[in-house]
Amino acid sequence: xxxxxxxxxxxxxxxxxxxxxxxxxxxxxxxxxxxxxxxxxxxxxxxxxxxxxxxxxxxxxxxxxxxxxxxxxxxxxxxxxxxxxxxxxxxxxxxxxxxxxxxxxxxxxxxxxxxxxxxxxxxxxxxxxxxxxxxxxxxxxxxxxxxxxxxxxxxxxxxxxxxxxxxxxxxxxxxxxxxxxxxxxxxxxxxxxxxxxxxxxxxxxxxxxxxxxxxxxxxxxxxxxxxxxxxxxxxxxxxxxxxxxxxxxxxxxxxxxxxxxxxxxxxxxxxxxxxxxxxxxxxxxxxxxxxxxxxxxxxxxxxxxxxxxxxxxxxxxxxxxxxxxxxxxxxxxxxxxxxxxxxxxxxxxxxxxxxxxxxxxxxxxxxxxxxxxxxxxxxxxxxxxxxxxxxxxxxxxxxxxxxxxxxxxxxxxxxxxxxxxxxxxxxxxxxxxxxxxxxxxxxxxxxxxxxxxxxxxxxxxxxxxxxxxxxxxxxxxxxxxxxxxxxxxxxxxxxxxxxxxxxxxxxxxxxxxxxxxxxxxxxxxxxxxxxxxxxxxxxxxxxxxxxxxxxxxxxxxxxxxxxxxxxxxxxxxxxxxxxxxx
Amino acid sequence: xxxxxxxxxxxxxxxxxxxxxxxxxxxxxxxxxxxxxxxxxxxxxxxxxxxxxxxxxxxxxxxxxxxxxxxxxxxxxxxxxxxxxxxxxxxxxxxxxxxxxxxxxxxxxxxxxxxxxxxxxxxxxxxxxxxxxxxxxxxxxxxxxxxxxxxxxxxxxxxxxxxxxxxxxxxxxxxxxxxxxxxxxxxxxxxxxxxxxxxxxxxxxxxxxxxxxxxxxxxxxxxxxxxxxxxxxxxxxxxxxxxxxxxxxxxxxxxxxxxxxxxxxxxxxxxxxxxxxxxxxxxxxxxxxxxxxxxxxxxxxxxxxxxxxxxxxxxxxxxxxxx
Numbered sequence: 001x002x003x004x005x006x007x008x009x010x011x012x013x014x015x016x017x018x019x020x021x022x023x024x025x026x027x028x029x030x031x032x033x034x035x036x037x038x039x040x041x042x043x044x045x046x047x048x049x050x051x052x053x054x055x056x057x058x059x060x061x062x063x064x065x066x067x068x069x070x071x072x073x074x075x076x077x078x079x080x081x082x083x084x085x086x087x088x089x090x091x092x093x094x095x096x097x098x099x100x101x102x103x104x105x106x107x108x109x110x111x112x113x114x115x116x117x118x119x120x121x122x123x124x125x126x127x128x129x130x131x132x133x134x135x136x137x138x139x140x141x142x143x144x145x146x147x148x149x150x151x152x153x154x155x156x157x158x159x160x161x162x163x164x165x166x167x168x169x170x171x172x173x174x175x176x177x178x179x180x181x182x183x184x185x186x187x188x189x190x191x192x193x194x195x196x197x198x199x200x201x202x203x204x205x206x207x208x209x210x211x212x213x214x215x216x217x218x219x220x221x222x223x224x225x226x227x228x229x230x231x232x233x234x235x236x237x238x239x240x241x242x243x244x245x246x247x248x249x250x251x252x253x254x255x256x257x258x259x260x261x262x263x264x265x266x267x268x269x270x271x272x273x274x275x276x277x278x279x280x281x282x283x284x285x286x287x288x289x290x291x292x293x294x295x296x297x298x299x300x301x302x303x304x305x306x307x308x309x310x311x312x313x314x315x316x317x318x319x320x321x322x323x324x325x326x327x328x329x330x331x332x333x334x335x336x337x338x339x340x341x342x343x344x345x346x347x348x349x350x351x352x353x354x355x356x357x358x359x360x361x362x363x364x365x366x367x368x369x370x371x372x373x374x375x376x377x378x379x380x381x382x383x384x385x386x387x388x389x390x391x392x393x394x395x396x397x398x399x400x401x402x403x404x405x406x407x408x409x410x411x412x413x414x415x416x417x418x419x420x421x422x423x424x425x426x427x428x429x430x431x432x433x434x435x436x437x438x439x440x441x442x443x444x445x446x447x448x449x450x451x452x453x454x455x456x457x458x459x460x461x462x463x464x465x466x467x468x469x470x471x472x473x474x475x476x477x478x479x480x481x482x483x484x485x486x487x488x489x490x491x492x493x494x495x496x497x498x499x500x501x502x503x504x505x506x507x508x509x510x511x512x513x514x515x516x517x518x519x520x521x522x523x524x525x526x527x528x529x530x531x532x533x534x535x536x537x538x539x540x541x542x543x544x545x546x547x548x549x550x551x552x553x554x555x556x557x558x559x560x561x562x563x564x565x566x567x568x569x570x571x572x573x574x575x576x577x578x579x580x581x582x
Numbered sequence: 583x584x585x586x587x588x589x590x591x592x593x594x595x596x597x598x599x600x601x602x603x604x605x606x607x608x609x610x611x612x613x614x615x616x617x618x619x620x621x622x623x624x625x626x627x628x629x630x631x632x633x634x635x636x637x638x639x640x641x642x643x644x645x646x647x648x649x650x651x652x653x654x655x656x657x658x659x660x661x662x663x664x665x666x667x668x669x670x671x672x673x674x675x676x677x678x679x680x681x682x683x684x685x686x687x688x689x690x691x692x693x694x695x696x697x698x699x700x701x702x703x704x705x706x707x708x709x710x711x712x713x714x715x716x717x718x719x720x721x722x723x724x725x726x727x728x729x730x731x732x733x734x735x736x737x738x739x740x741x742x743x744x745x746x747x748x749x750x751x752x753x754x755x756x757x758x759x760x761x762x763x764x765x766x767x768x769x770x771x772x773x774x775x776x777x778x779x780x781x782x783x784x785x786x787x788x789x790x791x792x793x794x795x796x797x798x799x800x801x802x803x804x805x806x807x808x809x810x811x812x813x814x815x816x817x818x819x820x821x822x823x824x825x826x827x828x829x830x831x832x833x834x835x836x837x838x839x840x841x842x843x844x845x846x847x848x849x850x851x852x853x854x855x856x857x858x859x860x861x862x863x864x865x866x867x868x869x870x871x872x873x874x875x876x877x878x879x880x881x882x883x884x885x886x887x888x889x890x891x892x893x894x895x896x897x898x899x900x901x902x903x904x905x
Contacts, residue, residue: 003775064760066759072863074664074665074867075666077666080666102610160632160636161636162636163633163636163637163666165620165629166629167627167629216661216666221666234760237672237675237676237855238675238676238855238856238859238860239755239756239853240612240755240759242759242760259760261759261760263755263759263853264853264855265725265754265853266849266850266853266859267731267850267853269731269849270730270731270734270753270754270851270852270853273731273734273735273738273739274734274738274753276739277738277746277749277753278748278749279738279748279749279752279753320594344781448613449618451613454613454618455615455617455618455630458613458615498629500631
């Protein structure tokens with residue numbers, strides 16, 4: 001029989017061995033890349049600008065680049081999918097009328113120029129948009145790119161019962177006319193403000209794709225044909241997508257590379273190691289936490305343009321105990337002074353320093369990047385004293401335990417976000433601390449994201465309005481119109497009759513509704529920008545939405561790859577035609 | 583015997599139906615549903631309602647289940663809600679990748695652990711026994727995730743191939759992308775993930791072989807055999823081994839369906855396109871039809887391997903009768 005002491009002895013030995021093993025092995029991830037390179041200390045984390053990556057002598061031709069993505073696309077039909085990774089792959093394959101540059105400006109791709117009121121591309125009422133196509137354009141299969149393809153794409157998007165994800169914008173089109181093969185005339189039923197966002201990238205489907213009614217079974221879904229720089233050669237599900245150069249690409253000599261491999265590496269810890277070893281050239285979608293490790297790797301660069309939008313707190317201004325009347329004011333949060341006090345009381349910089357490696361910006365407004373940026377709005381500064389005096393003014397006086405009271409009611413608010421997201425949960429802790437310091441008692445009650453951001457019928461609190469504060473990330477696209485309408489239009493306050501409404505703070509302001517109405521009919525983007533900016537200022541003053549931080553779209557890549565830049569508007573690989581190898 | 587098998591198979595039918603019904607219900611209790619993936623600021627309420635209808639999610643759950651069951655009876659496993667491809671295609675693309683890895687790891691583990699477990703038991707408390715049990719203990723306790731990552735750091739990042747200057751072993755995938763089939767290339771890709779799985783399986787297999795053997799070695803008939811003057815080797819291999827394997831067979835029977843499920847963590851670490859990731863992703867995306875397909879296959883495998891285990895018992899121990 002095994003004696004007690006023997007077992008103890010063995011356990012002791014095991015424990016010792018495991019200690020030694022952990023001691024030997026744990027530092028390996030960080031020390032390995034650093035020691036393998038002599039010049040480790042100078043590896044720069046360059047936020048690269050397009051100009052910096054241009055190569056004077058003419059880029060070298062040929063070669064293969066491997067791009068690691070953590071998720072596998074489920075479909076490559078851009079009309080049927082929602083994944084970001086799908087857009088990354090389709091960036092390599094497709095091109096449409098126009099595309100967005102990293103600075104948020106729009107340039108022509110297949111169109112000769114971006115239509116504007118000035119160049120006659122946009123009619124005075126904004127309802128007719130005329131595009132001129134470049135000459136002799138072909139898809140990668142050699143078939144010409146003509147007006148009929150755009151018309152067909154619109155019809156395909158409007159096909160019922162095939163699972164098209166979004167018909168936004170396209171459903172406002174009355175007709176697409178083709179006076180000649182190179183002229184596309186789009187007539188809208190009513191003015192659609194973000195008209196430039198249509199007919200781009202993967203929305204252009206060649207008419208050879210097949211009958212739209214049978215879209216679910218199209219060969220196109222696995223092997224899309226586009227006018228982009230690369231062609232899908234082979235797709236092994238969950239493993240890789242191999243693309244080769246499109247010899248018929250519209251810009252002569254481009255792309256420079258012969259091959260791009262999109263490799264699915266589901267574990268980001270592993271992908272980091274593969275960038276270190278050089279087995280992959282690009283890692284898509286890094287987090288701020290990766291940056292210290294990446295900076296230590298020799299021969300690895302980081303590209304991190306700021307993204308629009310970001311993490312924010314939705315403050316529910318409507319009664320949350322009885323949500324039957326969605327416009328009835330909230331007992332605590334309906335007071336603008338309380339909301340502003342919360343905004344002043346949160347130390348955003350501390351969150352960014354502690355949780356995001358100092359690689360994010362304090363959140364300011366909905367319009368914090370790109371063409372529509374509202375530059376006059378600065379983030380609420382951290383000012384606890386001001387927060388306290390605002391609460392005093394609002395009649396909330398500190399109680400015995402430091403938590404403020406008014407008419408015997410405690411200043412106590414429920415603070416929810418999606419559970420299981422460490423960054424969110426950690427930032428909640430910091431916010432709760434900050435709030436406690438100014439006398440607000442916030443208590444955390446989180447739920448899975450599918451519950452928090454779920455549907456009306458699924459009982460989502462965000463929709464029903466039975467919440468105080470909910471926190472998550474959302475963002476406007478390159479054209480913020482739909483985001484502005486969704487968030488600030490009183491017609492979008494969710495209710496039984498409007499289950500899909502997205503105005504979760506229950507912002508209800510006739511002036512805002514007016515501005516939105518005006519913007520919806522304004523064909524000049526510059527004027528629209530002013531209106532949105534006024535609107536953003538209004539919600540900033542109301543502090544019904546408190547923006548925590550604005551993050552970057554971070555990618556890392558080996559320095560043997562030239563011409564790589566990330567584009568927060570259009571995902572990685574938007575400019576793959578410019579990539580080349582050293 | 584044939585009658586027994588037939589009876590067991592017939593009994594399995596209501597069982598599988600019951601399992602599928604429970605699973606179908608549980609699945610729909612998961613909050614969110616397939617439409618959650620489509621929810622983004624850009625999508626309108628009308629689009630969501632339209633998608634709900636187009637994906638067949640607006641019919642009552644019992645009718646959804648009935649439709650699913652009737653389709654299965656006709657051999658139609660349905661199509662993925664997310665990718666729109668047939669569930670059987672989704673499964674068949676991965677099942678061989680999974681079996682390839684899991685069978686190699688399974689056989690590899692048995693080839694090591696049976697001799698190791700037997701030696702360990704016959705020389706109880708010897709040095710080799712201590713080493714074997716320690717290895718088994720480690721295999722069970724070290725997180726696969728951690729071990730896989732460490733192996734990649736050692737063999738991909740730190741150690742270079744002296745001939746090419748590139749990494750010594752690939753850090754994942756089944757073969758070099760874009761190259762023609764090569765046995766050596768396949769093998770190089772198999773080494774790390776298979777080692778991790780073998781190491782993990784060793785834990786269980788060594789312990790069960792060892793304890794099974796120890797049990798048997800203390801039986802009277804072993805003493806009798808030794809007393810007859812048979813040499814130790816014959817006693818162990820002829821008399822003891824077959825009986826000692828019963829507990830291991832039970833465990834193997836329980837593990838068999840797992841061979842088809844894939845190993846999620848190993849697949850994730852080594853970018854292996856297998857069933858584990860398919861199932862995980864289908865849950866993540868609330869892709870009901872793929873989830874149901876995988877679970878149905880799983881239920882069938884469990885029933886079949888239970889039956890297989892019972893039959894093998896009979897061969898190993900003739901006292902077990904089928905009637």
